[in-house]
Amino acid sequence: MGILPKFIDNAASKPAQAVGDTLTDLWNLGIGNHVSLWSKKQELRHKHNFEDYVYKVQNKTQDIPEEFLKEPELNIIGPAIEASKFYIDSEQLREMFANLISSTIDSRKFSKAHPSFVEIIKQLSPLDASILVNFKQSNQFPAIRVDASNVEGNYVVIQQHILDFNEDKVKYKAYASSISNLQRVGLLAVDYSVRYGELEYYDYISSHPVLEEANKMLIELRDIDPKFTKLDFKKGICTKTPLCEDFIEICL
Known part of the structure; x- marks a missing residue:
């Protein structure tokens, strides 16, 4: 194991030895263990x-x-x-x-x-995988983006990709990150220029934990620029792609 002398030295610190143990295990794995x-x-x-x-x-x-x-x-x-x-x-x-x-x-x-x-x-996390399970039964879900808007029509995105199937709504940021990753690998597409059915499908935002953070950020923005006056909820759709349909059929 001459490739890891820094980590296998008996005089190395405990953290260094721990790193060495992990690297050694990975090296052994690569050659058959x-x-x-x-x-x-x-x-x-x-x-x-x-x-x-x-x-x-x-x-x-x-x-x-x-x-x-x-x-x-x-x-x-x-x-x-x-x-x-x-x-x-x-x-x-x-x-x-x-x-x-x-x-x-x-x-x-x-x-x-x-x-x-x-x-x-x-490139998927366990959370990414659990989100995909929801798309086995449905092609698309309503998605909401929360913006802080000013009187001139400009806006700042506070939080996006808020979906209603989140098992733990407090972790909405983690879910949004997973949605972004699933977009990146080509399995999901999110479009805020179209809407999912009736407005009532978006009612879940009225009691969502994101509102507390959004209101705090609006106050902070208003202190910087008084023109920021309100929160807007941009209503869109999160849809599985054709590649996702095959991926779900084969891998889930």
Whole structure:
């Protein structure tokens, strides 16, 4: 392990040794040790997750009727297997990788299994994955952006991507960040130039925790520029993309 002399020196500080342990585990993982991922303290947990991952893959592949079995697409299954070992500590993500791997040998699904799905899964958080579950049953949801507006028609965005399916509305900023990430990877699109059905679909904003922060920011803006006089709620739609439809069918 000559590549990590800074961290394996017995005289190194405890934080440095801890970093060394983690880097060593990752290095060993890359050359075949697929059980110890982060450190010895996490070995049992990781081993359990690894075994659960193997079980999921076995079950999903064995459930495919023989007449639908096909040779896997190497450009998908190879990167999927290689990448998945770093993400199996998340139940949602290992489920996605297991679904993706099984789809590559299923003639009913493989045409929708895009090579980009490997990279997309790698860039999702567990919260991102949980948000996508909502789009299994619906193509779109109402979305709200909160602006502070002045008398001249100018505005400052206070918070955007406020959706009603948030399980914990207090964490609306985390949800908004996840929506932004899902936009970035091409799974969701948010448009504030169109509206979702009737105005009543946006009534959830009237009791939303974001209002407290928005009113505080409006007061701060007014102290700087008295022309800022009100909050506006821009009503829009959050929609899943065609790529998302395939991703959900294959990976969720």
